[in-house]
Amino acid sequence: MMRAILTLILTCCTLLTQAAPPQLLLDIARFRNEDKAVKGGIVEIYATVSGQSLTYMRRAPKMFQAAATVTIEIIRADGSAIYQETVTLKPPVLRDTTAAIKNPISFQKRILVPDGTYTVRGQVRDQYRSGNSSVVDIPLMVQTTSAKPILSDVVLLAKPASRSASDPNNFIRSGFSLTRTPGGLYARGMDKLYFYSELYNAPADQSLSLRYRARTVGGTKDAASGTGSVNGLAGRPTPIVGELDLSKLPAGEYVLTVEIRNSKSQVLSTQTARLRHTPADYAPAGAVMPR
Template identity: 25%
Template sequence: MNRIVIIIAVMLSGLMLRAQTPTGYFHYAPFMDINGDPYLETYLAIAGNSVKYRDVEGEEDKVQASVEVTMIFKNGDIVKAYRKFNLKSAELDILKDGKPAFLNLERFALDNGTYNFELTLKDNYAKGEKFTYSDIITINIDSTDLAFSGITLAESIKPTQKRNQYTKSGFDIIPFVSNFYPDDVNELSFYAEIYNMDKAVGQDSVFLVTTYLEGNPTKRMYTEFAHKSRKTAAPINVIMKSFDISKLNSGNYNLVIEVRNSKNELLGQHKKFIQRANAEYNELDVDYTSIDISRTFAQEITNFNQLEDHIYAIYPIANRMEQKFILQDFKPGQMKLMQQFFYNFWKERNPANPEAEWNIYKDQLKIVQEHFGYGRRRGYATDLGRIYLKYGPPSSIREDHLGQQQIISGGGADQTMVDAVDYQIWHYYKVNGQTDRIFVFVKGLDKYSLGGEYVLLYTDVAGELSYDDGLNFNSVSGLLRDIDSQMLRDIQSESSRALSRFLSGQR
């Protein structure tokens, strides 16, 4: 049987461009200038170990790499911006300097709108085909009302000594061209701008900016990473901040910028998706017994079975530590502990009104139960329901039917015929900062274990279950040909449907 590698660990979600050569990372952020005109910043980093180096003429023991970069922005068939240039590394002493990444920042004057973007990379010192990446980029910054720029994640922020391509607002903002923070990076720095606060609250009026990290999709607010500052309203207000993330657990998060007026009314919010891998730190379990639930909505839930169901229902949006608590075998004697956990869960997501946050989610549970409940299995325990609760409704759903399929084991000797297969493809235009992502759900692949319930077979969303060893999604039928019965069992045992399996054993 072919080697099957199932990847559950947190994955790099920033765009990584791979070809034979070179390898690069790309991000972008829209901004607005002092005249109210929008522009786009693009950030590109080339991995130094993915390109070829040549000796620098006239410099003994020095080498340098060079990559041809082409960027094209189109609106329909009309080219709105075009730029072609050679991006060179620093002159390096290979024995001393290694092969660090080399960066580029470009600024494009582009009107609000949607653009078809094409990026081409070619190693000038290596033979091989050009590598081309395309994306859809939208710029939409209101010049008359409260608006946010994109958020630039920064490797460093320092006062400018001599103006250069990275200079902005009197600082050199060196971009961190990824939204993935590995173990050896323990600081998260960022730069952003808020526009038209003078129009929103009045020139020179005071307003409050709060920056913090929240779990994604848990919405848990990590107060230890929160910072509040008072600002004076101006046409452009600059926001710069750094977080020590050495004690940030591995997982998915949103970096949040929140603006409130002097009455503490929320005026606007902007988010940036990030991922963290931190093998050096594990968050301690919360002592829920210390949570005060007197005169709270959680204290009023006194039916054990109802509260137990409520707790199971929040599993899809819980973080790892909370999921660990949820998968306990609850007893009626733990009623107060369950209430304390349930209240704390929603309080961490909405400290001002945890009950309102629960009521919003409860409405989503009704939708999930109505559309995705299967037999005695609750809607939230199905793969369709879990993805809906975690990421919201998809941009589009394609549902279709395939005839009898032939599943071929790795060696090709064993073949299994299965009955007709139904599938759904959920497409998300935007999810966790990623564009054009899909989930493929199937039913009918294994009548003994999957039955008539749709199960998640494939997704290209970073951080979700993914498969290696050639399982590229070109078509559903092609995907089916690449799987075998052992892989189906692997999918079931290793996927995030732990709650579904748990409940199946309980009831």
């Protein structure tokens, strides 16, 4: 009897602490479409729902699980949608809802989008709390007609881009398996930043210089920097990868700048990405794909 009462109290406390709207992160990356016969670009949408922000319900003795419904739309300026999809995400089952760490759950989609200006809209609903939802809007511009060397968006990674063999999935580009860090967050235990990008229209068979640096938002001095080299590939994207040591960086928000230079040290293309370094906070083991 006492155990049943304690379970009821625990469940009620859990419901009360999860009353805040569910948290949704949207990471957007634009890439060149490799099929030149088709106009437009590839937009990767990576949606992550925080496990901490969801309501966990008892499914069996010592088994609790949450569920979120995520709707992703790409909307034209006139309000019409060129893409819409709704998925249900379920984090891993917990034996104890008082656990401090509740891993996030993620959903990734690649969509062919014509050149133009759009809004990417994500809406998340907590399936176990009626009316508990939140909406995130991100502006999007797709422009793929440039014939000059140009970098794609920079994807921030939790692990090095790897060429290890695995089944094809949405996390692989140019043969690299990519493990994103949602929202550009680098927390406790994540002492290195890894990134991936693609260079288009690169001068074929020429050695190019890769330079990258992290600065505080609005800062003028490098907090961390790195260099490398890459050979331009003819007729296909040139993968760009790198890493930075974050272990000595103070907590805060930073801007990562990636530059490609030619043999005369002239800048061919530059791209930036924003990140958060919070070494005092725990970083979950990593988002997992929906089952």
